Each structure stands twice: as C-alpha cells, then as structure tokens.
Amino acid sequence: GAVVSQHPSWVICKSGTSVKIECRSLDFQATTMFWYRQFPKQSLMLMATSNEGSKATYEQGVEKDKFLINHASLTLSTLTVTSAHPEDSSFYICSANPQGGNEQFFGPGTRLTVL
Amino acid sequence: QKEVEQDPGPLSVPEGAIVSLNCTYSNSAFQYFMWYRQYSRKGPELLMYTYSSGNKEDGRFTAQVDKSSKYISLFIRDSQPSDSATYLCAMKRTGGFKTIFGAGTRLFVKA
Numbered sequence: 152g153a154v155v156s157q158h159p160s161w162v163i164c165k166s167g168t169s170v171k172i173e174c175r176s177l178d179f180q181a182t183t184m185f186w187y188r189q190f191p192k193q194s195l196m197l198m199a200t201s202n203e204g205s206k207a208t209y210e211q212g213v214e215k216d217k218f219l220i221n222h223a224s225l226t227l228s229t230l231t232v233t234s235a236h237p238e239d240s241s242f243y244i245c246s247a248n249p250q251g252g253n254e255q256f257f258g259p260g261t262r263l264t265v266l
Numbered sequence: 267q268k269e270v271e272q273d274p275g276p277l278s279v280p281e282g283a284i285v286s287l288n289c290t291y292s293n294s295a296f297q298y299f300m301w302y303r304q305y306s307r308k309g310p311e312l313l314m315y316t317y318s319s320g321n322k323e324d325g326r327f328t329a330q331v332d333k334s335s336k337y338i339s340l341f342i343r344d345s346q347p348s349d350s351a352t353y354l355c356a357m358k359r360t361g362g363f364k365t366i367f368g369a370g371t372r373l374f375v376k377a
C-alpha cells in the first residue's frame with residue numbers, strides 16, 4: 152500500500168515551453184501533497200504544499216507564476232513548469248500524506264532537462 | 267541553527283558491519299520521526315516511522331528516538347552493498363503541516 156506515482160519519469164524540452172508533471176496517490180486519498188526539487192547530491196527542497204480544492208502554499212523564493220500547482224482531486228496533483236529555462240532542469244519529486252496520517256509517501260521523481 | 271542536523275557523510279563501511287545513522291533536532295514539539303532511504307535518481311522510500319520516544323525494529327533496521335536528548339538514530343545490522351544509499355531523517359510536530367528533513371547521510375557499504 153501507500154504507492155505514489157509520477158508521470159512522466161523523465162522529460163526533455165526546449166527552452167520556453169511548458170511542462171506538466173502529474174502526481175497520483177494510487178491506493179489512498181491524500182488531502183495534502185508536496186512538491187520538492189532536488190539538485191544532484193543535495194537534499195530535498197520543498198517548493199510548495201498543495202491541498203485538495205484550494206490554492207497551493209509556496210515556499211519563500213519559489214515563483215508561483217512559474218511553478219503552477221493544481222490539486223484537483225484527493226488523488227491527483229499537477230505541477231506545471233511554465234516557460235521553462237535551463238536553470239529549471241532538476242529532479243522534481245512529489246509526496247502525499249494519507250488522510251489522517253503523518254507519514255509522507257514519495258513518488259519516484261521526474262527528471263526535467265531543459266535545452 | 268537548522269531545525270534538524272544530519273551529518274552528510276559519506277559514511278563507508280564493510281559489508282556485514284553495523285551502521286549507525288543519527289540526527290539531532292532543536293524543536294521539542296516534534297513527535298513523529300521518520301527515516302527514508304533514497305537511491306540515486308529515485309524518490310525517497312519510507313523505512314521507519316515512530317511516534318514519540320522509544321525503539322522500533324523492522325528486520326535489520328532499528329529506529330531509536332530519545333526526545334530528552336533530541337536525538338534520533340537508525341541502526342542497520344548486517345549491512346549489505348544494496349544498503350548503499352542516502353538516508354534522510356525527517357520529523358513532524360503534532361498538528362504540523364510540514365515535515366522537516368535532514369540533509370541526508372550518504373552510506374556506502376563495500377563488498
């Protein structure tokens with residue numbers, strides 16, 4: 152149980168295009184999902200917290216207009232990187248909290264490369 | 267001072283050794299403690315989840331929480347090369363929204 156999927160697992164795009172990453176909790180409902188960014192050999196950096204049916208809460212320094220988050224249902228959150236640039240290239244990981252639970256379960260991550 | 271401190275390593279041990287990984291924290295309100303394992307280019311995987319102080323054992327893994335010292339540990343017995351990964355401690359307070367992660371310790375188990 153407690154499986155979180157992400158799609159796509161990797162994506163290469165041209166500078167200026169937008170990329171959407173999906174995060175799904177497969178066997179549980181998640182009122183809260185989190186989006187992280189991770190650079191090589193560095194720890195997780197929380198970007199934003201998304202709650203089903205409401206606006207996401209962004210961490211300081213994260214541009215909300217650039218990283219659009221939608222949490223449309225209790226099992227799906229999406230992150231859209233708008234007008235991507237090479238500096239946005241990174242490993243993006245989502246996680247989800249089961250309803251009433253305190254553990255976070257992580258997706259496998261999405262590697263984004265912007266050319 | 268960071269809320270959670272974790273030595274990034276790397277820590278290199280021979281196969282079969284007992285590994286001790288540790289984190290210290292400053293916020294006494296933390297009640298939920300977790301250890302995650304992350305392989306390169308993969309998402310973190312939840313290994314252990316404990317509430318408040320005490321020990322918890324699962325196979326070769328033992329998690330310890332000492333709230334009086336604000337110190338948590340993960341022990342790996344009979345370490346294997348497949349245990350080579352980054353181990354992240356994490357903690358959360360009751361009613362809290364966010365989980366606070368340590369920087370992660372890179373572990374190498376040599377065959």
